[in-house]
Amino acid sequence: MKLRNINLRAIYKGLILFIISLFVVSLSLKTGMFWDNVLFGSEMGNPLFQNGIFKWNSIPLNSDAGHPPFLATLLATGWTLFGKSLTTSHLIMFPFVFGLLWQLSCFVDFFVKEKTLKIWAFILVISDPTLLSQFVLVNPEIIQLFFFFLALNAILRNNIYLKIIGLAFLGIVTYRGMMLCGGIFIIDVLIHTLIKKRKIITFFSKRVFLTYSIAAIPACLYLIWRIINKGWIISHPLEIWGNAWEFSSIQDFLINFGRNILVLGHQFTDFGRIILTLFILITFYIKRKQIDWKKYNYLLVIAIFSTIVIYFTSLLIKNTMGHRYYITSYLSLGLLSFLLIKEYRMKKFVYIGLLASLLLGNLVVYSDSFAQGWDSSLAHLPYWELRKKGIEYMDENELPIKETASFFPNSTSIDNIDLNGDMRSFIKFTGKEKFVFYSNVYNLSDYNLEILDKDYSTIKSYTKRNVRVQLMKRNSNSSQDE
Incomplete structure (x- = not known):
């Protein structure tokens, strides 16, 4: 009977998330290709659509971002089968929108046990403005977020097979997916050592070695293919998007490094997230003597280290990376802020304030002279x-x-x-x-x-x-x- 109830709950949850996904995609059908997705989707997808889905060599140099053409290949496949259109492209995103919502609900379920609270926590997490924007765009972000949380949930629940699948696909969506794989590995190590209090030597077992080795195969094969066929991986030969490492002096590098720190801080607090950030920091300070830190260690590790490879890289290069590169950290901080609400008496008031700050963040528009994400x-x-x-x-x-x-x-x-x-x-x-x-x-x-x-x-x-x-x-x- 208990197993039957669990299956029924899973069916109901799946049906609700399916309806939400269908609603989101249906509202997005007239949203065009935007920002980098013009390159990752259209400019890389059109040559594959015209010359052959897996003829990656047909992508012209001026349209080749160096990244695995994962989204472009998916789009070219859909266009070939159902016709090239925005509708087809958004429908291709539907399975990943649904899959991400499912994985996020599983992520919330791991930390929130009360049934009603799970719903409110889920709503707060998915209300992040940067995540909401990705839901309505044709982009690789939703795809790699799905695989990231698939792998992360597998670690939290000790599922080795889903861990391999999540990491294997995450590593071939974009180079940033490979960076997120690095974040997953660090999280895995820290959960084993800092949270479960086990010796680090016991982490590097034969099983773990095989898990990460097998998961790395697709990314390694792509990199080998790319070196053999293209001769370059990241730095574009024509420097169409500039040279990320071009500094005139040490002073120039240090000035840029300081600027990048400010930009990174802005990105983590932009679009209403400043309220969540301040709430977390203030709570940790004023409640520091009564907080049971063990309850929050998992989310702190995930929030800080999931994108650690990305933000260290972003700090070092000339042009910083975009807001959307840190979504995994934003969502972890969102769930962390929800858990911290229990430290206060006026829980509903605090929750409404946090949720409103995120939703209102979508209305933020800066002056023309201020670069906005x-x-x-x-x-x-x-x-x-x-x-x-x-x-x-x-x-x-x-x-x-x-x-x-x-x-x-x-x-x-x-x-x-x-x-x-x-x-x-x-x-x-x-x-x-x-x-x-x-x-x-x-x-x-x-x-x-x-x-x-x-x-x-x-x-x-x-x-x-x-x-x-x-x-x-x-x-x-x-x-x-x-």
């Missing part, structure tokens, strides 16, 4: 409607798209974003173009913003919830004409 909250959602209106206006007024400048991630073909077969392409902005298609979601440099302000005038503007799309025309007396 637009793919890391739901603030970008109005952009898709406004972008469509802008393109329709251009067509109605016969403004040539192929002569109109735009900015990353819109300085590409319409097809690369909308997957609709429209091969007309915006061109990269130089300041000499007659027309410009601009939005504040493009994160322009101060230099380009100054040129637009001085040399261009707005001929049509669309605004919704602090997101803008502007069609601009160069002034006849602009400095660029001189």
Whole structure:
């Protein structure tokens, strides 16, 4: 009878999560390819769609990010079977959206035992703005988050087979997936030594060695293939995205290192997470004498060390990594904050405050001169409607798209974003173009913003919830004409 009840609960939970996943994907069908996903999805997927799903050598050098073409291969497969479209692409994400929600519910179940509290903890965890944004985009993040939590839950429950499967797939989604595998290994070691109080020598058993060796095979095979066929792994030969290690001096490196620390701190507290962060820090301080630290050791280890390889790398390179790279840490901190609520009397009030801070974080929009992680909250959602209106206006007024400048991630073909077969392409902005298609979601440099302000005038503007799309025309007396 007990086993039957467990099976029924699993079925009910699966059905609810299935409905949630279907709802999320159905609301996302008109959301185009955005930011790096234009590269990981469209630009890498199109050659595979045209030349053969597994013909990875057909990816042109200027579209080759070096990462395993996991998402591109999935998309090319779906496009081949069901036709190339945004709808097909989002439906391909559905199993991973459902799988991640299931794994997150299992993650919560490990730490929260009361049935009702599990639901509220789950809601708080999945309300992280950066996670919510990934749910509505076609991207590799949801895929690798699914495999990460599959492997992590396997460690928490001592399931060696799911651990191998999770790690094996996690390592071939992106290079960052490989970094997350490193985080999983460190977590595994620390749980064994710091939490379970066992000697480190006993961790390195034959079983553990075989587990990680087998799990590493797919990633190793890809790296070998890449070296043989491409001759490079990470540093792009054309330096299209710049040189991450290009420093003029030790002083330049140290200044950049200090700046990266500030950026990292901002990312962990951005989009409402500052309330959760302060809540955790303040609670640990004022309740330090009464807290049973053993209850929180697991989540502290997971939150700190899951992305440790990523943020150490991010601190050292010239261009820091994005908000979404640390989602596993955000979610662990979210669950940790929920567990800490029990240390207070006004539990409902505290919970509502934490949840509201995350949900309201999706409304945060900075000034045009402040680089925002637009793919890391739901603030970008109005952009898709406004972008469509802008393109329709251009067509109605016969403004040539192929002569109109735009900015990353819109300085590409319409097809690369909308997957609709429209091969007309915006061109990269130089300041000499007659027309410009601009939005504040493009994160322009101060230099380009100054040129637009001085040399261009707005001929049509669309605004919704602090997101803008502007069609601009160069002034006849602009400095660029001189």
